[in-house]
Amino acid sequence: MSTAQTLTRPEPAAAAGRAAPPRRTRPASPLLSKGVVNGVLVAAMLWTVLPLTWLVIAATKGYADLYSTGGFEFARVRLWENLVELFTFGDGLFLRWLLNSFLYAGVGALASSLISVLAGYAFDKFRFPGKERWFGLVLLGVLVPAAVTTVPLYLMASDLGLTNSFWGVFLPGLASPFGVYLGRVFSSAYVPDELLEATRVDGAGELRTFWQIAFPLLRPAFATLFLFGFTGGWNAFFMPLLMLSDHQLYPVGLGLFMWRQLINTDQDLYYPLLMTGSLVAILPLIVAFFSLQRYWKAGLTAGAVK
Amino acid sequence: MPPTRSGLARRQYGVAALFTAPFFLLFFAFTLAPIGYGAWLSLHREQTSGLGLGGEPEQVFVGLDNFTRALTDGRFLGSFATVGVYCLVYIPIMIGIALLLALLLDSVYARAKRFFQLALYLPNIVPGLIAAMIWTYLYTPGLSPIIDALAKVGVPFNLGSDAGAVGAVANLTIWMHTGYNVIIFFAALQAVPREVIEASTVDGAGQIRIAWSVKAPMIRGAVVLAVLFTVIGAMQLFTEPFIVRDAATTIDQAWTPSLYIYQLTKAYDMGGAAAASLILTVVLAVASFLVTRFSKKGAAL
Numbered sequence: 001m002s003t004a005q006t007l008t009r010p011e012p013a014a015a016a017g018r019a020a021p022p023r024r025t026r027p028a029s030p031l032l033s034k035g036v037v038n039g040v041l042v043a044a045m046l047w048t049v050l051p052l053t054w055l056v057i058a059a060t061k062g063y064a065d066l067y068s069t070g071g072f073e074f075a076r077v078r079l080w081e082n083l084v085e086l087f088t089f090g091d092g093l094f095l096r097w098l099l100n101s102f103l104y105a106g107v108g109a110l111a112s113s114l115i116s117v118l119a120g121y122a123f124d125k126f127r128f129p130g131k132e133r134w135f136g137l138v139l140l141g142v143l144v145p146a147a148v149t150t151v152p153l154y155l156m157a158s159d160l161g162l163t164n165s166f167w168g169v170f171l172p173g174l175a176s177p178f179g180v181y182l183g184r185v186f187s188s189a190y191v192p193d194e195l196l197e198a199t200r201v202d203g204a205g206e207l208r209t210f211w212q213i214a215f216p217l218l219r220p221a222f223a224t225l226f227l228f229g230f231t232g233g234w235n236a237f238f239m240p241l242l243m244l245s246d247h248q249l250y251p252v253g254l255g256l257f258m259w260r261q262l263i264n265t266d267q268d269l270y271y272p273l274l275m276t277g278s279l280v281a282i283l284p285l286i287v288a289f290f291s292l293q294r295y296w297k298a299g300l301t302a303g304a305v306k
Numbered sequence: 307m308p309p310t311r312s313g314l315a316r317r318q319y320g321v322a323a324l325f326t327a328p329f330f331l332l333f334f335a336f337t338l339a340p341i342g343y344g345a346w347l348s349l350h351r352e353q354t355s356g357l358g359l360g361g362e363p364e365q366v367f368v369g370l371d372n373f374t375r376a377l378t379d380g381r382f383l384g385s386f387a388t389v390g391v392y393c394l395v396y397i398p399i400m401i402g403i404a405l406l407l408a409l410l411l412d413s414v415y416a417r418a419k420r421f422f423q424l425a426l427y428l429p430n431i432v433p434g435l436i437a438a439m440i441w442t443y444l445y446t447p448g449l450s451p452i453i454d455a456l457a458k459v460g461v462p463f464n465l466g467s468d469a470g471a472v473g474a475v476a477n478l479t480i481w482m483h484t485g486y487n488v489i490i491f492f493a494a495l496q497a498v499p500r501e502v503i504e505a506s507t508v509d510g511a512g513q514i515r516i517a518w519s520v521k522a523p524m525i526r527g528a529v530v531l532a533v534l535f536t537v538i539g540a541m542q543l544f545t546e547p548f549i550v551r552d553a554a555t556t557i558d559q560a561w562t563p564s565l566y567i568y569q570l571t572k573a574y575d576m577g578g579a580a581a582a583s584l585i586l587t588v589v590l591a592v593a594s595f596l597v598t599r600f601s602k603k604g605a606a607l
Binding site for chain 1: 315317318319321322323324325326328329330332333335336337339340341343344347403406407410411413415416417422424425426428429431432433434435436437439440441443444448449450451481484485538542544545549552563564567568571576579580583584586587590591594
């Protein structure tokens with residue numbers, strides 16, 4: 001660290017001694033002008049947005065047009081027909097998958113966020129024996145890779161008869177060590193200790209204090225955890241792939257995957273289903289993301305920058 | 307007043323237990339118990355006594371047999387080689403682009419910072435499965451304007467080659483994860499004290515010099531943490547190659563350790579799958595250790 005300082009030190013001094021240009025009028029470095037900076041940012045943005053644009057356009061096409069017209073040009077727009085086909089195919093199978101995803105990801109994220117906020121709040125505000133050791137266990141849990149638990153979980157579920165059931169996918173996702181860690185960080189940031197002291201002196205019970213005083217203050221934390229849980233649950237693939245074989249129980253991602261496997265059996269049918277289905281499957285994420293965008297950055301940063 | 311204080315403390319134990327119980331119950335049931343069960347499984351093999359019909363399969367203790375089987379399986383070792391090459395391609399490029407974009411966003415020249423952050427983050431919320439399907443089409447010659455343009459300027463992209471497969475998967479994951487790290491790096495940059503930057507400006511340092519020599523070293527912690535999480539995620543790569551392999555024919559069933567484990571699970575070789583999972587976990591732990599160790603060494607220089 002000290003060497004890094006001594007290495008950089010002489011340079012500015014030398015530069016200053018060499019020319020000492022007047023600061024105000026010094027021309028912007030040609031490599032890094034306003035145009036170049038924003039140009040690179042626009043290029044990066046195009047790279048992130050173009051594949052999604054391609055999906056939007058592909059969702060408006062029939063199978064023949066998908067291959068006979070360019071990826072970024074519109075052919076005959078048949079988005080409505082594609083949507084009707086998507087939601088009526090197989091007695092509304094796709095709608096069923098969407099509902100399943102809302103249960104797995106939506107209800108799952110609600111429950112999981114509540115569990116995390118409760119535990120994080122307890123770690124922040126209460127004194128109990130072995131507290132830091134328990135929290136150490138939580139932090140170790142953050143580092144456990146999904147790879148090591150997935151296969152045994154599948155077998156345990158199969159012993160309990162939970163494979164191919166709602167609970168087999170729903171329950172394993174509820175405990176989030178990272179969520180508890182964030183819950184503790186948020187609780188110390190948003191809930192002042194003095195406030196709790198005051199309510200304790202007033203003789204309010206801890207449960208009532210949590211619900212009426214702390215929880216409203218923790219709502220941003222709850223929203224962040226919910227957003228993470230919802231996207232994580234909606235995007236889960238490996239676990240449902242192992243656990244489920246009944247199509248009726250599939251989350252939307254796994255359902256789309258099944259259609260993709262079937263694609264060569266009837267391309268006219270499955271291509272539009274897959275494209276339009278993928279687009280519709282992303283929409284809830286985009287809605288959740290934009291409606292909760294006030295919170296997501298706070299969550300990302302709290303998790304990464306201590 | 308000591309009596310009330312200890313009364314309060316005791317009441318706190320109870321409430322703390324109540325508040326943390328849901329998490330720890332689920333954590334024990336769905337994280338710790340599976341780890342223990344996995345360790346047990348890795349030392350056993352399922353055998354069916356008799357001729358199958360009516361014969362209950364039983365678990366036979368086989369010692370470290372599953373581990374030696376995995377470690378002598380060329381396909382399993384090969385999967386680590388592939389994922390290693392993939393990490394060497396993916397991680398420096400992804401972290402490099404993310405750092406560059408974050409520094410550009412943090413520079414005095416950038417406009418519409420909030421808009422760019424949202425746009426760059428967008429791919430991160432797209433399910434890996436759907437992202438992989440989109441890019442698979444964008445890799446298809448004749449469908450993809452990018453591939454066609456590359457071919458025109460004499461850079462043919464061959465998805466059927468080993469390098470093409472690594473490149474295709476890396477491009478996809480770079481697309482998915484760069485924006486997430488841009489946000490994290492940008493937030494860390496915002497926390498760099500403005501006085502430090504002003505001081506370097508007064509010293510006559512140019513914007514590029516400030517970005518590289520002042521700002522970047524100050525968010526070192528955020529970058530190291532991002533590399534750590536990226537290594538852990540990248541070595542467990544599963545969904546993306548699982549989908550892209552429809553087009554990239556060199557991606558086989560044991561292209562990454564996770565694909566290998568999945569294939570063993572599907573073949574009901576649970577002992578083998580559990581042993582392979584544990585080996586992957588050990589490799590992950592060693593890799594995480596090396597990342598933190600290496601970064602500490604770098605910081606001491």
